[in-house]
Amino acid sequence: MIMRTTIKLLLASTAALLLAACEKPPIAVSQTGFRGTGMEQVYNPRTLATQASLNKAPEVSAAVEDVPGGPKAGAIYQNVKVLGDLSVGEFARTMSAITEWVAPQQGCNYCHVAGNFADDSVYTKVVARKMLQMTQKVNSGWKQHVAETGVTCYTCHRGNNIPKEIWFAPQPQKSAGGSLGNDFGQNRAAKSVGLSSLPYDPFTPYFLDNKPIRVNGNQALAMTGAAANRSSIKQAEHTYGTMIHWSEALGVNCTYCHNTQAFAEWGANATPQRATAWYGIRMARELNNEYMVPLTSVFPANRLGPTGDVAKANCATCHQGAYKPLYGAAMAKHYPAMYAPVKAPDAPAALPVADAGQAVPVAGKVEVSAK
Numbered sequence: 001m002i003m004r005t006t007i008k009l010l011l012a013s014t015a016a017l018l019l020a021a022c023e024k025p026p027i028a029v030s031q032t033g034f035r036g037t038g039m040e041q042v043y044n045p046r047t048l049a050t051q052a053s054l055n056k057a058p059e060v061s062a063a064v065e066d067v068p069g070g071p072k073a074g075a076i077y078q079n080v081k082v083l084g085d086l087s088v089g090e091f092a093r094t095m096s097a098i099t100e101w102v103a104p105q106q107g108c109n110y111c112h113v114a115g116n117f118a119d120d121s122v123y124t125k126v127v128a129r130k131m132l133q134m135t136q137k138v139n140s141g142w143k144q145h146v147a148e149t150g151v152t153c154y155t156c157h158r159g160n161n162i163p164k165e166i167w168f169a170p171q172p173q174k175s176a177g178g179s180l181g182n183d184f185g186q187n188r189a190a191k192s193v194g195l196s197s198l199p200y201d202p203f204t205p206y207f208l209d210n211k212p213i214r215v216n217g218n219q220a221l222a223m224t225g226a227a228a229n230r231s232s233i234k235q236a237e238h239t240y241g242t243m244i245h246w247s248e249a250l251g252v253n254c255t256y257c258h259n260t261q262a263f264a265e266w267g268a269n270a271t272p273q274r275a276t277a278w279y280g281i282r283m284a285r286e287l288n289n290e291y292m293v294p295l296t297s298v299f300p301a302n303r304l305g306p307t308g309d310v311a312k313a314n315c316a317t318c319h320q321g322a323y324k325p326l327y328g329a330a331m332a333k334h335y336p337a338m339y340a341p342v343k344a345p346d347a348p349a350a351l352p353v354a355d356a357g358q359a360v361p362v363a364g365k366v367e368v369s370a371k
């Protein structure tokens with residue numbers, strides 16, 4: 001009898017657990033592709049409302065009155081390497097904005113030695129300078145992805161010292177010799193791949209390394225010769241893992257970009273968003289390699305990952321569940337410091353270009369003082 005009750009209880013709690021994974025209706029569907037292609041977005045208006053409130057942009061601070069011919073920050077301050085071309089008033093406005101975006105609790109001294117703003121001995125200031133350059137590169141050099149919406153420090157940080165969505169390389173699995181105890185990087189129901197058993201590091205191969213995402217053969221029965229498809233099933237699993245991350249990061253279904261009967265196709269069998277995403281992965285890879293990795297030795301050990309790597313960005317770092325970060329609120333254009341080049345007259349500060357062999361985006365129109 002006791003046995004039976006326990007089993008009943010167990011069954012009841014399992015049912016509750018299973019049901020908890022289902023979403024309470026209503027479910028809404030909106031069509032995003034041609035009729036008959038099944039290209040639709042399925043969403044729940046209730047969870048969308050919560051999402052919307054989490055992705056509100058903060059108020060833009062009041063613009064400062066520019067004194068024509070007034071002094072530039074680079075001429076007044078001692079150690080300004082990136083923002084030298086800003087007017088003194090705009091420089092001060094930028095400092096208070098970045099404080100609100102990154103360290104609202106700690107204030108100016110999160111990055112500065114009290115009483116000596118020129119001092120570079122707090123590591124966060126050195127990181128913040130690189131972050132300024134990174135943000136400028138995104139807004140001025142990757143318009144194919146961020147368009148006129150752009151990003152500010154707030155896009156990733158949202159008032160936190162450390163952005164909520166970052167990634168580290170996972171600790172390699174210790175193998176007790178042979179394949180025993182080695183999970184070969186998969187089968188862990190990992191959160192990074194939507195609790196699937198796909199390879200649980202969907203980031204290192206694509207957001208740091210430049211491993212091919214395309215795995216589909218494009219010729220029927222091409223087993224040999226130049227057209228042969230050499231991609232393995234394991235490679236395809238990595239592609240699916242990273243695609244799950246992309247979808248989750250944007251809060252969309254696969255059909256936001258693909259017609260699922262033809263994942264590899266572009267043109268009419270895909271959406272314009274697929275092309276935007278193509279630039280997105282290349283941009284994210286550049287941010288990690290050109291800005292984050294070089295900061296590794298600047299960060300204290302407690303900020304590094306289990307293998308000693310620096311925290312890095314993925315799609316979720318900016319998007320945080322929205323198809324456009326902050327649902328497309330265009331904050332950046334109100335802050336000239338977020339666009340390149342705004343630099344001291346003597347600083348070379350050439351912005352890095354993408355790796356050779358990669359599509360190098362044409363630097364977009366540079367907006368220095370557009371308001």
Ligand code: HEC
Nearest residue numbers: 077078079080081082083095096099108111117118128129
């Ligand atoms: C998130 C980090 C961060 C915070 C917070 C911050 N700053 Fe800065 N500050 C910087 C960086 C980076 C520079 C150097 C910019 C450059 O090289 O172009 C700088 C430079 C300065 C300078 C120029 C000093 C000199 O002589 O070279 C002043 C003044 C300044 N900040 C004031 C402030 C004030 C006031 C606050 C608080 C309202 C503040 N900062 C908050 C990162 C920060």
Ligand code: HEC
Nearest residue numbers: 098124127128131132135152153156161162303311312313
């Ligand atoms: C594309 C996303 C992104 C943008 C945009 C961005 N950051 Fe960051 N930031 C990161 C990541 C990732 C880290 C590493 C997290 C960590 O510290 O472990 C970081 C770390 C930092 C840190 C170190 C915090 C700490 O306590 O260790 C500072 C300071 C900082 N950012 C300032 C800025 C400023 C200022 C801006 C705007 C000019 C900015 N960031 C824009 C992604 C971003």
Ligand code: HEC
Nearest residue numbers: 213214215216243244247253254256257263264274277278
């Ligand atoms: C935000 C847009 C976007 C979403 C959402 C998305 N994909 Fe992709 N997908 C792409 C892009 C862009 C590529 C090509 C990447 C490249 O070439 O660097 C791609 C490539 C692929 C490929 C490889 C195609 C080939 O040429 O071999 C497959 C398979 C794939 N996606 C499946 C999926 C699945 C499954 C989902 C949902 C879990 C999904 N995608 C969600 C944009 C997206």
Ligand code: HEC
Nearest residue numbers: 145146147149150246273276277280281314315318323324
């Ligand atoms: C540095 C921040 C940042 C990162 C990282 C980032 N994005 Fe974006 N993304 C944006 C901004 C800003 C927009 C809005 C551009 C606009 O208004 O058209 C955007 C727009 C998009 C859009 C167009 C949405 C639409 O409906 O028009 C897609 C698709 C997209 N991103 C996919 C991705 C994918 C996939 C990744 C990761 C591989 C990624 N993004 C990484 C900032 C980012």
